[in-house]
Amino acid sequence: MGRIIAIANQKGGVGKTTTSINLSASLAAKGKKVLVIDTDPQGNTTSGFGIEKNELENTIYELILGECSIRDCIISNIIKNVSVVPSNVNLAAAEIELIGVDKKEYILKNEVDYVKDDYDFIIIDCPPSLNMLTINSMTTADSVLVPIQCEYYALEGLSQLIHTINLVKERLNPDLRIDGVVFTMYDSRTNLSMQVVENVKQNLNQKVYNTLIPRNIRLAEAPSYGMPINMYDPKSAGAEAYMQLAEEVIKNK
Ligand SMILES: Nc1ncnc2c1ncn2[C@@H]1O[C@H](COP(=O)(O)OP(=O)(O)OP(=O)(O)O)[C@@H](O)[C@H]1O
Numbered sequence: 001m002g003r004i005i006a007i008a009n010q011k012g013g014v015g016k017t018t019t020s021i022n023l024s025a026s027l028a029a030k031g032k033k034v035l036v037i038d039t040d041p042q043g044n045t046t047s048g049f050g051i052e053k054n055e056l057e058n059t060i061y062e063l064i065l066g067e068c069s070i071r072d073c074i075i076s077n078i079i080k081n082v083s084v085v086p087s088n089v090n091l092a093a094a095e096i097e098l099i100g101v102d103k104k105e106y107i108l109k110n111e112v113d114y115v116k117d118d119y120d121f122i123i124i125d126c127p128p129s130l131n132m133l134t135i136n137s138m139t140t141a142d143s144v145l146v147p148i149q150c151e152y153y154a155l156e157g158l159s160q161l162i163h164t165i166n167l168v169k170e171r172l173n174p175d176l177r178i179d180g181v182v183f184t185m186y187d188s189r190t191n192l193s194m195q196v197v198e199n200v201k202q203n204l205n206q207k208v209y210n211t212l213i214p215r216n217i218r219l220a221e222a223p224s225y226g227m228p229i230n231m232y233d234p235k236s237a238g239a240e241a242y243m244q245l246a247e248e249v250i251k252n253k
């Protein structure tokens with residue numbers, strides 16, 4: 001049965017999508033079957049895998065509205081061992097269209113239940129907010145992986161995120177746990193990065209992954225070629241880091 005990990009932090013631009021794409025591709029390179037679910041109307045995970053996001057008949061939007069089933073919107077093996085539930089800007093309207101819908105917190109979970117035995121890992125990229133899509137992702141997930149950018153305001157908003165995770169756990173998904181924290185855009189040349197890591201370790205009583213994702217220009221370039229880093233530049237520091245993270249995630253059962 002697949003392990004379902006939501007990649008979440010309501011802070012924007014911390015590396016959720018970069019981690020979703022490259023952790024998934026690295027797990028796949030290690031022989032794991034992976035489904036990536038894009039729940040962000042920005043659709044960056046979708047386009048990051050080279051999918052033309054505005055020409056899709058079925059996306060997570062249709063799935064959330066009950067207009068298609070999950071199998072109708074999965075794009076299979078976009079790269080070897082990676083399948084994608086795509087998203088695009090249409091999803092931005094879902095929040096409003098869900099007003100008054102019964103049990104709307106469980107829509108994604110009910111669909112993922114049909115396919116979770118088909119995969120070793122299901123990775124859900126969350127939008128930068130604590131909205132109904134993020135709640136759906138957390139209701140679906142076994143655990144939440146929190147990317148934290150190595151910058152001065154890193155801790156800001158984390159208590160709110162943890163509060164949300166705890167609320168979902170209490171009311172919607174009793175088995176939900178925090179998988180761990182992963183530091184992104186780490187710059188070994190600056191004291192700031194080191195300080196952020198130390199600060200978070202001291203103040204946040206959570207598992208911290210040993211892998212530090214470096215700030216690496218190749219990671220920023222890869223999406224414009226529609227490729228994960230291990231295809232775009234497998235020898236880059238970014239590719240190596242995400243491979244190492246994948247290994248840690250596999251061990252962190
Ligand atoms: N390790 C890294 N090194 C260099 N650039 C990075 C790295 N990680 C992410 N980036 C770049 O930083 C920007 C934000 O990253 P990303 O889109 O992954 O964050 P996000 O948390 O998904 O953002 P959003 O909250 O908008 O969904 C992107 O331009 C991305 O290419």
Ligand SMILES: [Mg+2]
Pocket residue numbers: 016017018040042044125126127
């Ligand atoms: Mg994103």
